[in-house]
Amino acid sequence: MTNNTKTLELPDDVRIYVEKLVESGRFESPEAVISTAVENMRLEDSRIEQWLHDEVMPTYLAMKADPSRGIPAEEVFAEIKAGLEARKQKSA
Numbered sequence: 001m002t003n004n005t006k007t008l009e010l011p012d013d014v015r016i017y018v019e020k021l022v023e024s025g026r027f028e029s030p031e032a033v034i035s036t037a038v039e040n041m042r043l044e045d046s047r048i049e050q051w052l053h054d055e056v057m058p059t060y061l062a063m064k065a066d067p068s069r070g071i072p073a074e075e076v077f078a079e080i081k082a083g084l085e086a087r088k089q090k091s092a
Contacts, residue, residue, distance in 0.1 A: 008034070 010018065018033045027033045063070055 018030050021027050021033050022030055027036070
């Protein structure tokens, strides 16, 4: 892997957080913090892509092929509204 130098301007809160992570000993350098953050974003993107491929797309295609499998939006919203009202009354 080739290392290239790039200067980044970070918002103060992000810069301070990166500095604290390095000072705590959790990371050796600010570059290690950024590299780890980017790798974690790559992994999360990969998980999302896999979920879309494995679960969302088949569900979409099944619903498109047979729309009667679905629940009418009015029914879904009514259930959500009822649940919210129940939570509201429970906390009152």
